[in-house]
Amino acid sequence: MKRVTHVPYSQLFEIEGKGFLHAGKVSSDIKAMLKELGIDADIVRRVAIACYEAEMNVVMYARVATVVLELTPKTIKIVVDDQGPGIPDVNQAMQEGYSTATPEMRELGFGAGMGLPNIKKNSDEFRIHSTVGKGTRLEIIINVN
């Protein structure tokens, strides 16, 4: 794990696309850290859901991604940067129920078109930027207080 030092605590994680075997590991690790800090259970839950959905999007669609967790006493920021197909119409993708999931993904219980809207719902601030053919960057901020 590489380290960045311009904020009180930051940690870099990597996710491999199609890595179903380890899917959910990053969000579990982040969740465990927040619990160790004694952060409120409801906030931990929101971070876990947002982070897990983002992680699963990477696993299902992208080649590889980095996740940077930045922790300050006021906010939890998670930036997910993937190299993948990108999203042609972000507004459409943000609508509940819209999904491009394959039958295999649906078989695993994903693809209800709730991923991105669910991330947004659980975040206090949410930004998405996507370039077709290059990748997608999500910024998720959840306030601690």
Place this chain on the structure above:
Amino acid sequence: MKCLRICPTQALRVRHGKATLLGDRCIDCGECVRVCPNHAFVPQTSSLSDFSGFKYTIALPSPVFYSQFGKDVKPSTILGALKAIGFDDAYDVACASESVSIAIQEYLDKNETPRPLISPFCPTIVRLIQIRYPNLLDNLIPIESPMEIAAREAKREKMQQLGLTEHEIGAIYLAPCPSKMIALKNPPRKKHSFLDGVMPISDVYPSLIRALAHSEQTNGKPDIRGLGLGWPIVGGQVASLKAEDSIAIAGLSDVMRVFDEIENGRMKDIQYIECHSCPTACVGGSFNVENPYMARGRVLRLVEKFGQEPCQDRQKIRDLYQKSFFSLVGRIAPSPVQPLDEDLSRGIQKMHRRHQTYEMLPKIDCGACGAPTCMTFAEDVVKGDVEADECVFLAMKSFESISTNLLEVVGKHSKKVRGNIAR
């Protein structure tokens, strides 16, 4: 040192030859009791003489008990033999398990949320949720355990029959594991318990074997029957429910994986999850004498023989359910592990320092320092409990650099000395 590795919540440290337990992390699973070659962990159990103050004693053996003897020994014979070894009466718990199964079914049918509901009958699972998954406390189904229901019913019957008060009757549970005992002493919900004590199955076993050899008597009641007999094995609860989309999980690492998924917002289409801390469920409890696989085989045989015919009238149990006969009241409070620091910004700094310390360590979790993993050792260093050079690898490194310097000095000096001699 075996305990160090087996502890699922990293609650143990072995320092200066002694094991210490970080109580806020312990989930009472009893794994350390099981593996310690020196028997350093002794659960506080009771013996029959502790109950001499009661006018009347009733043994309530966990249904696991029926699986601890030869295949031809019937449950009713076992209950009879319990009377021969000093209890005034013995009361079957499997039948209460069947009632509880019906109550769970009613609860599932009448309450749509939350989902999935989680079984609360393994005390270690309840502790795990209190400590690590406070978000899932509301998913624990608020239904009383079979051992409580059985104790309440047994006492009520005897009070009527013998004209005794509740406190004159001692109800003693014969338990397959220490967690049941700890749960009784330290219940997650503050409430009255009808149980007065717990004895390990292993303590009762020797005298019961002798009693069984001498008598083939039964206690007169018809043979124990119903699906409650299957409760001690993985899937026993689920098999007694009608609910589709119910699953059974056993073994703490798998349970934690599933709990992580539920916290991530998954598995909402699952109705009920039967959870066991032991990988083989209650037949795998550390107080049992028979190995879990033989015991499981016997449970399956019992279910085949006696399980199909119910012991309870379903409608009667439903009516009791309506009257809150099975309801657990009061919320279980979370009991989170002590955070890295009470102050969040200091906590974040400590997390940073822990990471830096961790990066210096060999990351092989050798346990020689007395902490179970390099990460927990780094945490102990940051908390100020230990010095970093208690890690043999770090100590060796500093020894190496000292000795390199020393060799250099010695080398220079001997050159000089040799020069002097040559001159």
